[in-house]
Amino acid sequence: MIVVFLGPPGSGKGTQAKGLSRQLGLVHISTGDLLREAVRKGTELGKRAREYMERGELVPDSLMIALIEEVMPQEGGFILDGFPRTVMQALALEEMLKKHGKELDKVVLFELPEGVVVDRLSGRLTCQGCGAVYHVKYNPPKEEGICDLCGSKLVQREDDKEEVVRRRYKVYKEQTQPLVEFYRGRNILTSLDAGQSLEEVSRRLLEVLKNGG
Numbered sequence: 001m002i003v004v005f006l007g008p009p010g011s012g013k014g015t016q017a018k019g020l021s022r023q024l025g026l027v028h029i030s031t032g033d034l035l036r037e038a039v040r041k042g043t044e045l046g047k048r049a050r051e052y053m054e055r056g057e058l059v060p061d062s063l064m065i066a067l068i069e070e071v072m073p074q075e076g077g078f079i080l081d082g083f084p085r086t087v088m089q090a091l092a093l094e095e096m097l098k099k100h101g102k103e104l105d106k107v108v109l110f111e112l113p114e115g116v117v118v119d120r121l122s123g124r125l126t127c128q129g130c131g132a133v134y135h136v137k138y139n140p141p142k143e144e145g146i147c148d149l150c151g152s153k154l155v156q157r158e159d160d161k162e163e164v165v166r167r168r169y170k171v172y173k174e175q176t177q178p179l180v181e182f183y184r185g186r187n188i189l190t191s192l193d194a195g196q197s198l199e200e201v202s203r204r205l206l207e208v209l210k211n212g213g
C-alpha cells in the first residue's frame with residue numbers, strides 16, 4: 001500500500017505515521033525528518049534547505065523531488081509524510097510511481113484549525129536521538145525531558161516558535177491545500193478529524209486504511 005499523509009503542521013501526521021508504519025509493516029518516509037538530518041549532517045541538501053526551513057517556507061520543488069526519487073523504496077508499501085506539498089510535487093510523484101508500475105492507493109487529509117495547530121506545536125518535544133515526538137500535555141514522556149524509547153534529550157524544534165508556526169500554516173493554506181482538490185479529483189482522498197485524541201485518530205486511521213473508509 002502506498003499512502004500520502006496530507007495536513008497542516010502539527011496535525012499529527014508524523015506521530016500517526018510512526019505508529020502505523022510499525023503496525024502495518026510500511027516504510028515511513030518523512031521529508032521533514034530527512035531534511036532535518038541533512039541539516040544536522042551539513043550535507044549539500046541540508047545547506048540549501050536550512051534557510052527555507054528556518055523561515056517556515058517550502059524547500060524548492062526540484063530539491064524535494066530529487067530527494068524522493070533517491071529514497072523511494074523499490075519494493076513494498078510506504079507512507080509519505082510531508083510529500084507532496086505542491087501540485088508540481090504531486091505530478092512528479094505520479095510520474096515516478098508510474099515509471100515503477102505503481103500507483104498511489106490513498107491520501108489521508110488530517111484536518112485541524114490554526115488555533116489548535118499553535119497549541120500542539122508550542123508544546124511539542126522532539127527526541128534528538130531517534131526523532132520520537134512527544135507533547136508536554138497530550139503525550140508526555142515518562143521522565144521529563146528524556147525520550148522513553150532511546151533515553152536521549154528532548155528538545156523544541158527551531159521552527160516551532162509561534163511566528164514561524166503561523167508562517168508555516170499560511171504556506172500550507174496557499175501552496176499545499178490545493179492538493180485537496182487535486183486528490184479529490186483522483187478519487188483517493190479521505191479526510192479525518194485530527195482534533196480528536198491520539199487514540200481516536202489512530203483508530204479511525206486504521207479503519208480508513210484497512211477498510212477503505
Ligand code: AP5
Nearest residue numbers: 009010011012013014015031032059082124134135197198
Ligand atoms: P515537516 O517536519 O514535515 O513539518 P510539518 O508538515 O509542518 O509537520 P509537523 O512535523 O510540524 O507536524 P505533524 O503533522 O507531523 O505533527 P506531529 O505528529 O509532530 O516539515 C518541516 C519543514 O521542512 C517545512 O516547513 C519545509 O520547510 C520543509 N519541507 C518538508 N517537506 C517538504 C516538501 N515536501 N516540500 C517543501 N518543503 C518541505 O504532532 C504535533 C504535536 O501534537 C506533537 O507534540 C504530538 O505529540 C501532538 N499530537 C499529535 N496528535 C495529537 C492528538 N491527536 N491529540 C493531541 N496531541 C497530538
